[in-house]
Amino acid sequence: MTDTPIQKPHHHGDLRAALIQAGIALLTEGGKDSLTLRKCAARAGVSHAAPAHHFDGLAGLRGAIAQEGFRLFRLSMLEARATAGDNDLNRLKGICSGYLNFAIQNPALFDLIFSAAPMSTFEEGLKQGTSFAYEVLREACAPFVPVGQDPIVIETQVWSLIHGYSHLYMAGRFGPIDPSMQARGPIDAVMSLLDGLATPPKA
Amino acid sequence: MTDTPIQKPHHHGDLRAALIQAGIALLTEGGKDSLTLRKCAARAGVSHAAPAHHFDGLAGLRGAIAQEGFRLFRLSMLEARATAGDNDLNRLKGICSGYLNFAIQNPALFDLIFSAAPMSTFEEGLKQGTSFAYEVLREACAPFVPVGQDPIVIETQVWSLIHGYSHLYMAGRFGPIDPSMQARGPIDAVMSLLDGLATPPKA
DNA sequence: AACTCAAACTTGACACTGTAAAGATCAGAT
DNA sequence: ATCTGATCTTTACAGTGTCAAGTTTGAGTT
Known part of the structure; x- marks a missing residue:
């Protein structure tokens, strides 16, 4: 084999990263129940007990996957913002579009990053x-904060709205209520919701 | 043993209901990972393979628990509405309060009923x-539908808002962002959000 | 250059899980 | 009284997380 420029610490190379990638692939392909320590190990070409040396059990692996998931989640929002218009409302819509897109395209991963243990038990x-991912949404909300009001109000409104919509849409809960909601397209639907919510700053 | 007025079909009495109750108890006591076919069977005092005659595997039990969960969820909303004021806005607030209360008091069950397979695969x-549970929220939204507008717009706004808030709050995601959000009390916080959302009917 | 030794990984084992197959039990109908 | 089918048990098997040992590897030390 030709030498690789990347240093290979000991045996595998970078088993920790490989296991995280394997885990995300498993989530994408087979849903949340497909995420297994032993299957991740098999994908990475190591024995079933190898992951124990890099993560604190299955919970530890899920935490590490969640961390990578938040990175991808943030990227999804940033990408959508980049292709949106250059005014404040379009930027906010872009962020929310990226939020929803991520949920639709990575349902199991979306579920994982928001269903992990409460933040208080998270590692640093x-x-x-x-927080880094939420900061993107936070920034986009800033222009819509009424003077004298705590930004947390609008931020919580927008975050709850786009998160609830994404979660319910992802679970297919809007379908049986009103099939036309699906037909008209999820992006357009959530955007019309934002139109009503994100009113101009000066009251 | 003294005879019980309730008829006991064959061996157990009503194993199906007992297994569902055992499952909910397990969820409440130990979280989602504690829900196990074998543990449910043990609680009901039957062998580990008995549940297979009443549910289609673990997925079937989860579906049955979800059905009962939606019934309790609806009751939570109705109870909160009953103790609310008698005007339209207070009724809507009551419903949302019940929504959030249920999520806070039954996090694992809330997670289950909204994370089951897409509705398309649900049994009837x-x-x-x-739909029966959602109908409660739907009714409370009716007074706030602007004339000539499809009710689905307001319904989706309110549903997404209260669901997203409940889900994020339940997962403890508001804590690290702004601890004061927790301190001031979740009910008050979500109510102030509704004040801005539920504007009077006639535009 | 040989040694040391700790990290990375493997092997083997155990308890627990879901699931399937086959047998036992029992209530009610014939 | 017997039959029948639903209910439940027993047994077995593959897959899972986790622990306790042993083995390999490679980098640093002397």
């Missing part, structure tokens, strides 16, 4: 990743 | 239970 890296 | 009973 995961806490940072979460 | 579960579909009905879901």
Whole structure:
């Protein structure tokens, strides 16, 4: 085999990263129940007990996957913002579009990052990743904060709205209520919701 | 043993109901990972393979628990509405309060009923239970539908808002962002959000 | 250059899980 | 009284997480 420029610490190369990638692939392919320590190990070409040396059990692996998931989640929002218009409302819509897109395209991963243990039990890296992702949404909300009001009000409104819509849409809960909601397209639907919510700043 | 007025079909009495209750108890006590076919069977005092005659595997039990969960969910909303004021806005607030209360008091069950397979794969009973619960929220939204507008718009706004808030709050995601959000009390916080959302009917 | 030794990984085992097959039990109908 | 089918048990098997040992590897030390 030709030498690889990347250093290979000991045996595998970078087993920790490989296991995280294997886990995300398993989630994408087979849903949340397909995420298994032994299957991740098999994909990475190591024995079933190898992951124990890199993560604190299955919960630890899920935490590490959640951290990477938040990174991808943030990227999804940033990408959508980049292709949106250059005014404040379009930027906010872009962020929310990226939020929803991520949920639709990665349902199991979306479920994982928002169903992990309460933040209080998170390790520091995961806490940072979460706040880092939320910061993107936070920024986009800033122009719509009425003067003298705590930004947390609008932020919580928008976050709850787009999160609830994404979660319910992902679970297919809007379908049986009103099939036309699905037909008209999820992006357009949530955008019309934002139109009513994100009113101009000066009251 | 003294005879019980309730008829006991064959051996157990009503194993199906007992297994569902055992499952809900397990969820409440130990979280989602504690829900196990074998543990449910043990609680009901039957062998580990007995549940297979009443549910289609673990997925079937989860579906049945979800159906019962939606019934309790609906009751939570109705109870909260009953103790609310008698005007339209207070009724809507009451419903949402019941929504959030249920999520806070039964996090694992809340997670289950909204994370089950997409509705399209639900059995008919579960579909009905879901729509039946949503109908409560739907009714409370009716007074706030602007004339000439499709009710689905307001319904989706309110549903997404209260669901997203409940889901994020339940997962403890508001804590690290702004601890004061927790301190001031979740009910008050979500109510102030509704004040801004539920504007009077006639535009 | 040989040694040391700790990290990375493997092997084997155990308890627990879901699921299937086959047998036992029992209530009610014939 | 017997039959029948639903209910439940027993047994077995593959897959899972986790622990306790042993083995390999490679980097640093002397």
